[in-house]
Amino acid sequence: MRDYIIFKNIKSSSLDGLMICELPPITKPEMRTSIIEIDGKDGDIIEELGYASYQKTLQIGLTRNFDINQIIKYFSGSGDLVLSNEPDKVYKATIYSKVDYEKLLRFKTAEVEFHVQPYKYLLNEAPFELNITNETELKVSNVGLEKSKPIITLYGEGEIQISINGSDIFSINIDDEYVVVNSIEEEAYKENVLKNRNMLGEFPILEIGINTIKWTGNLKKIIIEPKSRWI
Numbered sequence: 001m002r003d004y005i006i007f008k009n010i011k012s013s014s015l016d017g018l019m020i021c022e023l024p025p026i027t028k029p030e031m032r033t034s035i036i037e038i039d040g041k042d043g044d045i046i047e048e049l050g051y052a053s054y055q056k057t058l059q060i061g062l063t064r065n066f067d068i069n070q071i072i073k074y075f076s077g078s079g080d081l082v083l084s085n086e087p088d089k090v091y092k093a094t095i096y097s098k099v100d101y102e103k104l105l106r107f108k109t110a111e112v113e114f115h116v117q118p119y120k121y122l123l124n125e126a127p128f129e130l131n132i133t134n135e136t137e138l139k140v141s142n143v144g145l146e147k148s149k150p151i152i153t154l155y156g157e158g159e160i161q162i163s164i165n166g167s168d169i170f171s172i173n174i175d176d177e178y179v180v181v182n183s184i185e186e187e188a189y190k191e192n193v194l195k196n197r198n199m200l201g202e203f204p205i206l207e208i209g210i211n212t213i214k215w216t217g218n219l220k221k222i223i224i225e226p227k228s229r230w231i
Contacts (some may be wrong), residue, residue, distance in 0.1 A: 008079030017066020170201030
């Protein structure tokens with residue numbers, strides 16, 4: 001099978017005349033650090049500041065019946081990126097750098113550089129969903145190799161308390177049918193209305209493996225998107 005990418009939900013092979021000649025290698029992002037040297041102390045102190053975004057570069061080519069304007073439109077903007085050498089993972093990617101389309105037209109080959117966020121996520125990961133009758137807990141799997149930042153949607157009314165793996169994490173007042181607690185964005189909201197003032201505590205984190213989510217209060221339904229991830 002030829003190499004391909006899926007960018008903004010469009011597969012590269014669906015564009016006439018576009019070839020993916022070479023995919024970027026699978027690499028680990030760089031850890032951003034702060035190094036502090038203290039007089040009189042041997043060595044230094046290294047503080048880890050989180051993983052840095054980085055570039056993934058692929059080689060593209062042209063065959064017959066290409067539409068250069070369609071290709072220019074394709075390689076622009078931001079969206080989810082899937083590479084055929086990691087078909088079950090998805091990157092958050094943006095194209096900032098210039099693509100040399102003059103070179104592409106003359107020599108039928110060029111480079112495209114994607115700016116990607118450090119974590120890659122499981123493609124098409126199914127959410128955990130429970131319509132609550134008498135249940136007070138739900139087991140949720142984070143199948144990645146890093147702690148994840150889930151998106152939790154809570155349906156109910158009044159004060160709801162959430163604990164994960166035996167630790168109280170947050171409480172939130174549901175005053176309008178449901179609320180979304182998004183740990184990636186660190187926002188609580190319903191549609192376009194922010195609900196951060198209704199929330200007390202920390203945004204939840206899922207450990208690697210099985211996590212036990214418990215609750216108290218009048219909760220009617222819970223949906224958890226684990227957002228399992230890798231570096």
